[in-house]
Amino acid sequence: MSVLPIYFLEILAIIAGFYFLFKSKTNSYNRGLVYFLLFTVFVELIASYAIIGYFSEYKYFSFVEGTLFQKNTWIYNCFLLFEFIFFILYFRYYIKSYYWKRFLKIGVIIFIIISILNFSLTDIFFRSYSQITIIICTLLLVIK
Secondary structure, eight states: OOSHHHHHHHHHHHHHHHHHHHHSOOOHHHHHHHHHHHHHHHHHHHHTHHHHHHHTTTSSSGGGTTSGGGSSHHHHHHHHHHHHHHHHHHHHHHOOOHHHHHHHHHHHHHHHHHHHHHHHHSSHHHHSOOHHHHHHHHHHHHHO
16 A cells, blocks of 8 residues: 555645744644644655565665664654654643643653663663554654
């Protein structure tokens, strides 16, 4: 199945987002959301090297065959870290309570430390998606 329709919809969302930004006055957080969509498409295009390599039997991107970079999980683990931090800070902007804002700020710092330790002390970074990263950040997003 082709991923081109997904890329098309993502690019369409970016165009709609930029249209919205230029047509109305908005805060910097909403502006950041549109740029985050642009960054997401960029990451997905870069990470598609693994799919292209695999389905071409490494005719393309043969230099990654048999290396730690053969799978694109390392890109998505980095992206997950950035994505969760972005969304926590994005929603933090809309929270009025000082207590919850401070809680999320401390939670993000602890989240970053735990994620970096998890990536560096285990082999999960290149092997699979980090479940600890996903669980901790999901809890932070749900709690807020």
